[in-house]
Amino acid sequence: xxxxxxxxxxxxxxxxxxxxxxEVILDLLCRTSxxxxxxxxxxxxxxxxxxxxxxxxxxxxxxxxxxxxxxxLVLGDGQSRYEFKSSDREKHHHHLLCTKCGKIxxxxxxxxxxxxxxxxxxxxxxxxxxxxILDHNIEFLGLCEKCYVFSEKRSSNDS
Amino acid sequence: xxxxxxxxxxxxxxxxxxxxxxEVILDLLCRTSxxxxxxxxxxxxxxxxxxxxxxxxxxxxxxxxxxxxxxxLVLGDGQSRYEFKSSDREKHHHHLLCTKCGKIxxxxxxxxxxxxxxxxxxxxxxxxxxxxILDHNIEFLGLCEKCYVFSEKRSSNDS
DNA sequence: ATATATGCAAAGGATTTGCACGGTT
DNA sequence: AACCGTGCAAATCCTTTGCATATAT
Numbered sequence: 517x518x519x520x521x522x523x524x525x526x527x528x529x530x531x532x533x534x535x536x537x538x539e540v541i542l543d544l545l546c547r548t549s550x551x552x553x554x555x556x557x558x559x560x561x562x563x564x565x566x567x568x569x570x571x572x573x574x575x576x577x578x579x580x581x582x583x584x585x586x587x588x589l590v591l592g593d594g595q596s597r598y599e600f601k602s603s604d605r606e607k608h609h610h611h612l613l614c615t616k617c618g619k620i621x622x623x624x625x626x627x628x629x630x631x632x633x634x635x636x637x638x639x640x641x642x643x644x645x646x647x648x649i650l651d652h653n654i655e656f657l658g659l660c661e662k663c664y665v666f667s668e669k670r671s672s673n674d675s
Numbered sequence: 676x677x678x679x680x681x682x683x684x685x686x687x688x689x690x691x692x693x694x695x696x697x698e699v700i701l702d703l704l705c706r707t708s709x710x711x712x713x714x715x716x717x718x719x720x721x722x723x724x725x726x727x728x729x730x731x732x733x734x735x736x737x738x739x740x741x742x743x744x745x746x747x748l749v750l751g752d753g754q755s756r757y758e759f760k761s762s763d764r765e766k767h768h769h770h771l772l773c774t775k776c777g778k779i780x781x782x783x784x785x786x787x788x789x790x791x792x793x794x795x796x797x798x799x800x801x802x803x804x805x806x807x808i809l810d811h812n813i814e815f816l817g818l819c820e821k822c823y824v825f826s827e828k829r830s831s832n833d834s
Numbered sequence: 835a836t837a838t839a840t841g842c843a844a845a846g847g848a849t850t851t852g853c854a855c856g857g858t859t
Numbered sequence: 860a861a862c863c864g865t866g867c868a869a870a871t872c873c874t875t876t877g878c879a880t881a882t883a884t
Contacts, residue, residue: 533864553848554848554849571866592755594847621806648817729841
């Protein structure tokens with residue numbers, strides 16, 4: 517018999533039901549700005565809701581992603597990560613990813629130009645390839661400050 | 676004692692050695708335009724070189740990626756895929772990915788504007804976040820023609 | 835001759851599935 | 860009451876590792 521929170525209506529009239537695990541997972545994701553893996557979510561929730569199993573975490577994340585409330589990020593370390601997808605355009609952002617330590621930086625500056633170009637490109641691609649574009653994904657890969665400094669030192673001391 | 680092919684020199688004087696598995700894997704990748712998974716590479720090579728094991732495929736792909744000859748794509752279906760990275764700018768491309776059936780379309784049109792903007796953005800991001808940007812990744816997600824048509828039909832017939 | 839590369843089998847991890855039980859509607 | 864959601868354990872699947880052997884230089 518879960519409470520009244522703000523996403524409940526997204527589940528009503530749906531095939532889906534509003535349950536405790538779904539509430540707390542969604543709640544956790546929308547409170548953090550981090551990109552959490554299923555295991556991290558499970559561990560965090562374990563403190564307050566030891567009953568929630570790993571399976572449910574996966575199934576819930578999958579559901580939320582299909583509902584469009586959450587974005588699944590696949591970044592190349594073995595596990596997928598999830599972030600809350602704000603419905604507000606304001607919070608839209610892209611990623612900067614350190615290939616050494618896995619650090620993720622969200623950036624939302626400089627997006628105006630990017631987004632304009634993206635929209636233009638999307639239109640052209642949709643027409644040319646008969647493809648319905650629903651989303652895009654832009655990321656820059658490289659070395660964060662720490663890892664860069666470290667690799668500099670190494671390469672000057674190396675054999 | 677492998678042959679004389681064109682990448683041999685990339686391995687000479689290196690810590691790495693020029694071996695048969697490395698040659699045939701590289702050769703396969705540079706002949707196809709597909710985005711092959713480790714398993715697909717293994718299966719394909721099995722016909723001509725049954726001796727090459729899965730492990731070697733993984734290790735070789737990893738090496739080639741670190742050498743910059745190959746790009747590893749992580750697209751969200753369970754497995755990583757690899758594509759030959761042409762050193763020529765001409766062949767640089769981005770991806771259009773069908774989230775339903777996994778189809779991948781490479782496109783290289785419209786890149787000029789994209790790349791110009793990307794360079795500008797990279798500079799700004801590098802300065803602001805003290806981040807060494809080495810690569811970028813742009814992809815559009817959506818439905819390919821077939822999957823789109825199918826989902827249209829479904830949604831008009833659905834309960 | 836020596837250090838690196840390979841293959842096999844086993845280990846490791848993340849994610850999924852089958853099934854009986856519990857909770858929502 | 861009917862049906863969906865959950866938890867557990869087992870099953871899958873992709874990828875990595877340990878180790879003895881084979882190979883390139």
